[in-house]
Amino acid sequence: xxxxxxxxxxxxxxxxxxxxxxxxxxxxxxxxxxxxxxxxxxxxxxxxxxxxxxxxxxxxxxxxxxxxxxxxxxxxxxxxxxxxxxxxxxxxxxxxxxxxxxxxxxxxxxxxx
Amino acid sequence: xxxxxxxxxxxxxxxxxxxxxxxxxxxxxxxxxxxxxxxxxxxxxxxxxxxxxxxxxxxxxxxxxxxxxxxxxxxxxxxxxxxxxxxxxxxxxxxxxxxxxxxxxxxxxx
Numbered sequence: 001x002x003x004x005x006x007x008x009x010x011x012x013x014x015x016x017x018x019x020x021x022x023x024x025x026x027x028x029x030x031x032x033x034x035x036x037x038x039x040x041x042x043x044x045x046x047x048x049x050x051x052x053x054x055x056x057x058x059x060x061x062x063x064x065x066x067x068x069x070x071x072x073x074x075x076x077x078x079x080x081x082x083x084x085x086x087x088x089x090x091x092x093x094x095x096x097x098x099x100x101x102x103x104x105x106x107x108x109x110x111x112x113x
Numbered sequence: 114x115x116x117x118x119x120x121x122x123x124x125x126x127x128x129x130x131x132x133x134x135x136x137x138x139x140x141x142x143x144x145x146x147x148x149x150x151x152x153x154x155x156x157x158x159x160x161x162x163x164x165x166x167x168x169x170x171x172x173x174x175x176x177x178x179x180x181x182x183x184x185x186x187x188x189x190x191x192x193x194x195x196x197x198x199x200x201x202x203x204x205x206x207x208x209x210x211x212x213x214x215x216x217x218x219x220x221x222x223x
Contacts, residue, residue: 043117049210098169103156
């Protein structure tokens with residue numbers, strides 16, 4: 001059974017710092033991996049989607065990498081800002097055609113001004 | 114740009130009552146999903162649909178039923194609510210380009 005783990009559960013950093021969030025999964029036979037952001041009391045917003053054949057994706061200050069063989073993904077946030085404060089979740093899809101995701105429990109990030 | 118709309122946003126039910134949560138999407142997506150989110154447990158898939166008229170069980174389907182009579186709508190029903198169903202429920206739809214989530218329904222069963 002696929003399990004997705006995110007460490008640390010919470011992180012507090014000063015504004016301007018570059019940071020890395022980690023995601024690991026137990027079954028490397030994934031179809032794709034997606035990173036989401038969730039603000040308190042809100043739904044999830046998709047940040048980056050990495051297909052299994054890709055190694056990384058970039059959007060603005062965000063860069064996500066994928067290493068299927070080791071079962072790991074990282075989300076790199078450059079020059080963090082207070083507006084980046086949120087919970088970040090990664091999710092993996094193990095089956096093509098249905099896009100069902102298994103979610104990690106998230107990393108709660110707080111960027112201090 | 115509505116995306117995925119969930120109604121209601123909040124609801125309090127008594128044990129044994131029934132209710133239906135409505136999810137509507139305007140992106141013409143084939144795939145739709147219902148997840149629940151509980152503290153410390155992440156999001157877990159309840160039921161999903163790969164197209165109009167189809168439904169399938171996810172990881173935690175017991176106590177829930179779903180219907181997808183129209184492509185744009187995906188309904189989640191609780192026939193006899195239990196306190197263990199207190200949770201935040203999220204609907205999502207997807208294409209090959211990823212997921213779009215609704216803003217959630219906070220359900221409390223007392």
